[in-house]
Amino acid sequence: MMGEILFLAHRVPWPPNRGDKIRSHHFLQKLMDCAPVHVACFADDEQERQIGWDRKAELASCEIVVRNKPRWRAGIEALVSGKPVSLTSFENSEINAYVARVIATRPVDCIFVFSGQMAQYIPPDFDGRVVMDFADVDSAKFESYAGEGFGPMAWINRREGRLLSAFEKDVAARADHSLFVSEAEAALFRQRSGLSAGRVKAVGNGIDLEFYAARDVHPEGLKGEGPMILFTGQMDYQPNVQAVQSFSMEVMPEILARFPSARFAIVGRAPSEKVRQLDGQHGTVVVGAVDDIRSWIMAADVVVAPLRIARGIQNKVLEAMAMARPVVASTCAAEGINAINGEHFLIAESVEDEAQLVRDLLADPERARRLGEQAGILIQAQYSWETQLASLPALCGFSAAVVAEAAA
Structure with a gap:
């Protein structure tokens, strides 16, 4: 029996009107062609939460939460907890409850995580497949910010880069596959994490030709x-x-x-x-x-x-x-x-x-x-999306026969 997918994203993956949402949108559509998909994600505001999508009704379930935690609060929580601000900014009890409910009541055998901030919602006892799309090595980005800055912001960025790097390594060690948008990013992460090319792969972006x-x-x-x-x-x-x-x-x-x-x-x-x-x-x-x-x-x-x-x-x-x-x-x-x-x-x-x-x-x-x-x-x-995402179903554990059956 074909299992179901839980798709976690840091932004509503529709409409595809900015870089990260373009990628998540096409990944989601590809996975929807393989199996029933449950989506948990954040919206920047109520207007974004209400935006329609012609395939939304095809989702097995969907939880969209408006992310309204102030930056100062996320910063204080990060300092107190020792976590990166990137994580505390996206901590949310509603998303936690939704993930727990879906895992407990539905035959989810794959969690697909889009963006590192959402990896904190992977249940520790989940025994199915986990595919983590980091897209970029975010910790390296904060290290670059720190190298170019000075004063308090340089300290904040150095801290974020260091803590996020440790978190990325832990997540990748848990995941079956970690995906990056280019081979250069994948190679950098292999070097930083020590993981093999079998675990860390490049899946590039495409274009709606x-x-x-x-x-x-x-x-x-x-x-x-x-x-x-x-x-x-x-x-x-x-x-x-x-x-x-x-x-x-x-x-x-x-x-x-x-x-x-x-x-x-x-x-x-x-x-x-x-x-x-x-x-x-x-x-x-x-x-x-x-x-x-x-x-x-x-x-x-x-x-x-x-x-x-x-x-x-x-x-x-x-x-x-x-x-x-x-x-x-x-x-x-x-x-x-x-x-x-x-x-x-x-x-x-x-x-x-x-x-x-x-x-x-x-x-x-x-x-x-x-x-x-x-x-x-x-x-x-x-650079068609079909070409770029050809390997995605197999990475998520779906055989060619299963994909063909779902599309029929």
Whole structure:
């Protein structure tokens, strides 16, 4: 008899409108095609908790809890308990009760955990399969923050990195498989955990190829202006904030010296105060949220991913490549993407490189067109979700015969 799956996620895995939710959304759908799935997750607010999804009725059960614990309280709980803030922020009695009830009353033989914060809900006495999708090595991200910071925040980030690293190792030792978004992240975690390639695997992100084909989408942009350089992303996320600050203040002056009418458009939800302050400086325009990001990608002359701290695979890069736009990415933003520098995108190793590579593409539209065209061909061939998630059912213990039966 086919068992059931308990799917734990730190955010509601629909709609797929930001990087982590895109990944969790497609993982969930793949697992729903294998077996009945119970979902426990958090919503940022009541509005998100109420958002519908056309496949929600297919779930075996679903528990969505609004996460409203203040950061100061999570910080105090972390100091008192000796836990990472990443865990205390997501501690919740309702989720605990739901997990216990589902495990006690349903034939769950696999727990799939999306994001390390949710691993605390794996019951210690659960004897079924556990698959942990870390996506990125989060502890390494906090170590990077600590290395770049100073004062109290550096201390907080060092503590978080150290405690989270120990927690990640304990979780991975318990899990049957630990998944990461790229082979680079998986290799780093194997080194840190001592676990083998059989236990720590890369399962990459894909792209909704039909959606990004954008046949019925019309380009949008900064009307009547010069060439448009585009950055997309969640704009209250620290690495994205750092990226656009650096590009606006350090790179754009060099570009404007050669292309005075160039504009740098920052497109994405929830721009922080630091991001909003960039508006009007060095050709920078803070657009904020838009109805359809594809229309802005289509209109861009160059898409940039100038991240200084990045882990895993950047969806923003895959999306731009899928739409055949020329991309200039920093070294860490390009990591994990199976593409060739100079053929499918351009990798900048420094701020000076970013300025030069963008200027070169703006000066040679034909080269930019070819670069984008080759990127689109690559994404079509390698980055469908079907291709990327082909191994997921087997990792969760489902044979090809079981998957075929469930789909019938």
